Amino acid sequence: MAPQLDSYFQQVDKLSESFIERLRKAVAIPSVSADDERRADVVKMSEFLVSELTALGAHVESRPLGLQPGKKNLHLPPVIVARYGSSSEKRTILLYGHYDVQPALKEDGWATEPFTLTVDNKGRMYGRGSTDDKGPVLGWLNAIQAHKEAGVELPVNLLMCFEGMEEYGSEGLDDFIEEEAKPGGFFEKADAVCISDNYWLGTEKPCLTYGLRGCNYYSVSISGPGQDLHSGIFGGCAQEPMTDLVRVLGKLVDTDGKIQIPGINEMVAPVTAEEKSLYGDINYTMENLYESLGSNTGIFPDKEKTLMARWRYPSLSVHGVEGAFSAPGAKTVIPAKVIGKFSIRTVPDMESDKVDSHVFKYVKDEFAKLGSKNTIDVRLIHAGNWWVASPKHWNYTAAGRAVEKVFGVKPDLTREGGSIPVTLTFEKATGKNVLLLPMGSSTDAAHSINEKLDRRNYIEGTKLLGAYLHYVAEEEMKA
Numbered sequence: 001m002a003p004q005l006d007s008y009f010q011q012v013d014k015l016s017e018s019f020i021e022r023l024r025k026a027v028a029i030p031s032v033s034a035d036d037e038r039r040a041d042v043v044k045m046s047e048f049l050v051s052e053l054t055a056l057g058a059h060v061e062s063r064p065l066g067l068q069p070g071k072k073n074l075h076l077p078p079v080i081v082a083r084y085g086s087s088s089e090k091r092t093i094l095l096y097g098h099y100d101v102q103p104a105l106k107e108d109g110w111a112t113e114p115f116t117l118t119v120d121n122k123g124r125m126y127g128r129g130s131t132d133d134k135g136p137v138l139g140w141l142n143a144i145q146a147h148k149e150a151g152v153e154l155p156v157n158l159l160m161c162f163e164g165m166e167e168y169g170s171e172g173l174d175d176f177i178e179e180e181a182k183p184g185g186f187f188e189k190a191d192a193v194c195i196s197d198n199y200w201l202g203t204e205k206p207c208l209t210y211g212l213r214g215c216n217y218y219s220v221s222i223s224g225p226g227q228d229l230h231s232g233i234f235g236g237c238a239q240e241p242m243t244d245l246v247r248v249l250g251k252l253v254d255t256d257g258k259i260q261i262p263g264i265n266e267m268v269a270p271v272t273a274e275e276k277s278l279y280g281d282i283n284y285t286m287e288n289l290y291e292s293l294g295s296n297t298g299i300f301p302d303k304e305k306t307l308m309a310r311w312r313y314p315s316l317s318v319h320g321v322e323g324a325f326s327a328p329g330a331k332t333v334i335p336a337k338v339i340g341k342f343s344i345r346t347v348p349d350m351e352s353d354k355v356d357s358h359v360f361k362y363v364k365d366e367f368a369k370l371g372s373k374n375t376i377d378v379r380l381i382h383a384g385n386w387w388v389a390s391p392k393h394w395n396y397t398a399a400g401r402a403v404e405k406v407f408g409v410k411p412d413l414t415r416e417g418g419s420i421p422v423t424l425t426f427e428k429a430t431g432k433n434v435l436l437l438p439m440g441s442s443t444d445a446a447h448s449i450n451e452k453l454d455r456r457n458y459i460e461g462t463k464l465l466g467a468y469l470h471y472v473a474e475e476e477m478k479a
């Protein structure tokens, strides 16, 4: 295998500038799934993938998912499924990634245009979606191209599933995966699943990830007046939705991150001694945390507590308020209706429906205590499950060997605080092991301003994805 991998690696280096061009083209398409106005761009991004995959010789299908629930006449973007190779002699690996991105506006504080890939003199490639998840998705395409052009046969068959609604809770995808994993379906032949859509813990050492938190996302609407009001005329004589909302949101979580909703923390599985012992060896420091935070404002004093808070305890974050005055300046308005948005990251053994019931009851009770004449409506917007797998599987052993080959170190085994809603669905529907094999680093600022992917992570990451396909082909199926 060594000479083959070496030829592949050399080809990746030769093609590196064209791989960056491919990422530049993808970042230029503002495929923001949460913004209805951008839906045409999400579809355009799906078409870009179809055209790139077709040019590489893959069999590609663009599968419609129908209308988006709760929206009038708005179609979900298609799922792109593709097949590369179908030899009955080879193992088949199912790859998943997403081609939609989080919203981004220059005025949010970006130093560069968010949808223009901008590479600085340290090789940091800034742009929305660079690390989450366009770089990793294109990494798979790059790996196919470099194999072809190096004349190295791929030792596995590939199945691909690239979706356009991940940042909005993967609407519509669970049913699709369940259907396609059945006999005769597109994913039937998968022997293992690999997802590249999370991040290293630091900036130097790669990791393999075997757990994710889930995410239940809520809205709380408070309304009263028939329209926005002048605060000089009505301030003091009308009950204000914004005042009520701020008080309700302020009751959800304390300064140290402890969720205040009764019943939530009680559902969390206790930490075992074995689990506790795993944290000490993980290559992570408080400096790593401060570097990615861009400040020293972490809650906990040490790495164990910090990692546990991120991976194995729930958290509640307040994200924003729709309808509130948020522009610069000093508008003296009383908003008539405001919608607060918050989410809870869930962990074993929290049950999604029970989380919802506790949240609904608590929010309504806290609102009732205010004695306001305004009205409240609390809803779940979307939910995705937590997932924890066994890293003692040939899929993980193969990835570990690939990391050692490309980076010369043994990877850390980590869990992840973020969510990839369909991971558990893939595991259950296919009955196969799922591996998370990240490309980006802890400083990439996914979802934030100035999101980036380092050139090194993209190019060496492309080598890693390709090397993994070689090791996974030869790994003995012992688990």
Ligand SMILES: C[C@H](N)C(=O)N[C@@H](Cc1c[nH]cn1)C(=O)O
Pocket (backbone or CB within 6 Å): 132, 133, 166, 167, 168, 169, 197, 198, 215, 217, 384, 417, 418, 419, 420, 421, 446
């Ligand atoms: C980890 C992954 N790259 C990611 O960013 N996932 C999102 C998915 C999401 C959106 N709403 C709920 N889940 C995340 O963790 O926020």
Ligand SMILES: [Zn+2]
Pocket (backbone or CB within 6 Å): 102, 132, 167, 446, 447
């Ligand atoms: Zn994301």
Ligand SMILES: [Zn+2]
Pocket (backbone or CB within 6 Å): 098, 132, 133, 166, 197
């Ligand atoms: Zn992602």
